[in-house]
Amino acid sequence: STSLSPDPHQSCEQQAIHLIGQIQAGKALVALDLAAGRFTHGSAGTESITGSDFEKPPGSWLPVPRIAALLRRATAWRGRGPMPATIEPLHGPALQVWVYLAGPQLVIEWDTEQAMPSMTDEWDLEVKECLEEIEMLESLDEKLARVVSRIRGLTDFDRAMIYRFHEDGTGEVVAEDCREDWEPYLGLRYPAGDIPRPARELFLRNDLRLIGDVSARPLEIRGGDELDLSLSRYRQPAEVHIEYLTNMGVGASLVAAIRVDHKLWGLISCHHGTARALTMRDQSRVSALTSHLAVDLAGAAREQRLRDELACARLANKLVQCVTLTTDWAPVMMSISQEILRTMRSDTLVLHLDGRTYLSDPGLSAGRVETFIGQHAAERRNRVTSSHQLGEDFAGSDQLEPYAGVLWVSLSAFRNDCLLLLRREQRELVRWAGNPGQATVVKADGRIGPRHSFAEWSEQVRGRSRPWSEAERSMAETVRSTLIDIVITSQGFRELVET
């Protein structure tokens, strides 16, 4: 990440948003270097704590043993994000704060406008009740819908959404609860660049981000080297994102990471029309609901994976049984093509072996399929490759019409033998939030800015099949290694018989 730069003229994929050096209005931050025993950074307004040149020792603010205890807890904290704590400064009222480590520094952040909420365990009950309710629901869609309505209820934001990433990095609003007089975003698609890679990567390390007032001027963080704000809750976001929210008519936003199997599955995203504060307690409630949802999603994904693996093992077993009975196994394999197609969720199967071609779809022409295979087989040997847009990825793809997707399972390291699974075209109407071809604008000073219009822009997607998932590709790997063993064995066997 050393190639990242905080320069706003850089493309969004390169911006070091964690080094922005600013915190949001109404918030405060101090950083202490414990080894050196001094403050290193402070946001505007914290001079009374840090002194004008950070010359005050931190012990004059918090008792040193308390600082040491915070450090110990923050080091042990496995919360993927800042740790909540209550501190009692020597002079002044108690504060509820977020604490995190940034290299050698211990960073403490707080909301200067929030009074300490009274401590009751009421919210625990409410969250618990809500978690139980979600647990009881059968379908994923119901769960997602319930989570957004509960989060909107808890936070009182004008809009709560679940935003799910597709494999190509674009994203879609898959659940929503919003004010009746607001235009719904449900079902709309957004280009990958709306949430550039650095922003997505931060959500693997930080669970929740709050932008309390989109239009407020940020506060500068003074001090030495740029402070790493990756784990910050109240860091000022990049200017381009502020413009984005402004163009959308958003005054405050709350975003929580939905992480499944160490990947960013999606986000909870909430918008409010005007500025909005949220207590630390409410932030934690949203985090709790979000991680519970993520655990549920991980469980469902695991179950699906197990089902796939089982189906695949069953298929591999069947293939072995079929083909070990005979050296002329291609026709035997074609006789179970329906089962192969069902397991691999494909529409047709092509087997090319020893220069012969077997087709499960009589509508295809063997000659044309062979031309296609001859053209591409050499560079695809000994592995599994795939495409869900044949027309774009393969020359001569018209030979395979009407199919639009292929999973190419090579069966040899030195011959053209292969198994092709084909998928039909799946026409899809994608409803974009604004024309994705005009997702960015270049400003007079050369900076890149977000689009102004999010008006729905529909695109009829052609020439594509349902994409091949990770699970399907790994299923194909298993089928490939099973078949390769069989091919080698039967070829060896045939050579034995023939010599």
Ligand code: BLA
């Ligand atoms: C950040 N963009 C984001 C974030 C979201 C979105 C959720 C994270 C915000 C946060 O950390 O609080 C996008 N929000 C959405 C989308 C929906 C939503 C799609 O609610 C759908 C309903 N953005 C652009 C362009 C650029 C860009 C063109 O549109 C760059 C040229 C950049 N977006 C951008 C940057 C960030 C961002 C740099 C990181 C902001 C930061 O954390 O500093």
